[in-house]
Amino acid sequence: SQQGEEDPQALSIQEGENATMNCSYKTSINNLQWYRQNSGRGLVHLILIRSNEREKHSGRLRVTLDTSKKSSSLLITASRAADTASYFCATDANDYKLSFGAGTTVTVRA
């Protein structure tokens, strides 16, 4: 069964606004990763956060990890039309099997 679950399933925001999505998982992890998928394409890696880290930044992206609550969040600041995509969290339990959630579909309106 899938390890991660994203919330919300879908999100629609105005250009310039921030977008926040959450991921919950069930078992202990070695790291948690976020990916983006544009329509009709493969997934592209965004950020990896290890279990001993609490926050990580990459450009307009901010990821937090709370291992006590088994949850993570991805914040996209100052969203752009190009951020329209599906976003997936994936958990690595140190067993080669990266497990993906069902994703959050983000639509950025001009």
Next chain:
Amino acid sequence: NAGVTQTPKFQVLKTGQSMTLQCAQDMNHNSMYWYRQDPGMGLRLIYYSASEGTTDKGEVPNGYNVSRLNKREFSLRLESAAPSQTSVYFCASGPYNSPLHFGNGTRLTVT
């Protein structure tokens, strides 16, 4: 730099037909993976190969076989296709405990 290359991009099969999905990576990664993606289900792991010469089952291996031909290539075979195997198939590669690199997928329809 091609990354992960999957062929074909699209395929239509009749129930009972067989086919092989090809995947090749040029990044010298040890680990390679096959996932399927269905609407609302995210990605589910079919098979993976931690290193050349080894393959292991993932979450949904039934109806599939794999071959790790060499370090670069990892193929997925459907011996007798079923409508339930209609999906988008993604190949990925990566070092252990590191981000994966994905191909652009094979869209398979089984009628």
